[in-house]
Amino acid sequence: MAALAASLVVDPIVAAAQTSGVAAVVNRTPITTADVARRVAFLRLQRQKADSNTAREQLIDETLKRQEIARVKMSVSTDDVDASFARFAASNKMTPDQMGKILDQAGVTSQHFKNFIAVQMSWPRLLNARYGGGGSRMSSQELVTRMMESKEKPVTTEYFLKQIIFVVPPAKRNAIINKRKSEAEASRSKFPGCDQAKDFAATMMDVSVRDLGRVMTPNLPDDWKPLIEKASPNGTTATKITERGVEFLAICNQRQVSDDVAAEAVFRAEDLGKSEKSGTNPNDKKYLDELRSKAQIDRR
Numbered sequence: 001m002a003a004l005a006a007s008l009v010v011d012p013i014v015a016a017a018q019t020s021g022v023a024a025v026v027n028r029t030p031i032t033t034a035d036v037a038r039r040v041a042f043l044r045l046q047r048q049k050a051d052s053n054t055a056r057e058q059l060i061d062e063t064l065k066r067q068e069i070a071r072v073k074m075s076v077s078t079d080d081v082d083a084s085f086a087r088f089a090a091s092n093k094m095t096p097d098q099m100g101k102i103l104d105q106a107g108v109t110s111q112h113f114k115n116f117i118a119v120q121m122s123w124p125r126l127l128n129a130r131y132g133g134g135g136s137r138m139s140s141q142e143l144v145t146r147m148m149e150s151k152e153k154p155v156t157t158e159y160f161l162k163q164i165i166f167v168v169p170p171a172k173r174n175a176i177i178n179k180r181k182s183e184a185e186a187s188r189s190k191f192p193g194c195d196q197a198k199d200f201a202a203t204m205m206d207v208s209v210r211d212l213g214r215v216m217t218p219n220l221p222d223d224w225k226p227l228i229e230k231a232s233p234n235g236t237t238a239t240k241i242t243e244r245g246v247e248f249l250a251i252c253n254q255r256q257v258s259d260d261v262a263a264e265a266v267f268r269a270e271d272l273g274k275s276e277k278s279g280t281n282p283n284d285k286k287y288l289d290e291l292r293s294k295a296q297i298d299r300r
Helices: 012-016 033-045 052-071 078-091 096-106 110-131 140-150 170-188 194-202 225-230 260-277 282-294
Strands: 022-026 029-032 156-167 207-216 245-257 297-299
Touching (some): 022 033, 022 052, 029 033, 029 052, 033 110, 052 297, 156 170, 156 194, 170 245, 194 207
């Protein structure tokens, strides 16, 4: 979003939303006229086309994405969203509280903006998990053609990972998240290695282990990639607060590979990088179109 305008005027549609009706229903989830009014105000702050129809369609898409994010349990944490909100405020030379007051004055509200941030941060995770950082699998001929064009087979790092989760129930999150973070941090120095990971977890309360298997560098989740690349071989990453609790990853093994699977991962990552640079991601539309085709959408 561009820098906030110095002078903000609340649009009449925002004021009219004091008595909120229903603008649309997406899979039994209502989008209210107040939601639409906030999005109109938000679009105006971004100096984009700001009318009710545009705002409603954006919110329908976001609702579909939010429902899918919840279904596969890949939402970023509240802490991640708050940190992003704070960074945005700082980039506009404001504190989070000052930013909140500006958003309220504009008719957007902090919560509406944070809901937007949460989807913007979580959705790429789904795209990466669904498509592995690229589109559909390349045919053998496409792969051979790309290798001939590059004149050599790409090399990338292959990781075998396990995920160690110090579970925090949502109802207890505020009360115990810091305690669980301390426990997770302390456990890293005692981690016995991947072969004993489950036995190790069994010695602690509410700790689970997930085998993530083989993951190549181009397919690493964006939020974990820097932590994985900084970790020592056969070591662990730093901890990270997520929607599940506090987590870290164990590097069970890593090696340089240059087989056909690695080549495809690299080529697909290159293609995705080009599409993102141009401002488009074909997988975004592909996934969203699939969700739309299965959804019940009632526009009012």
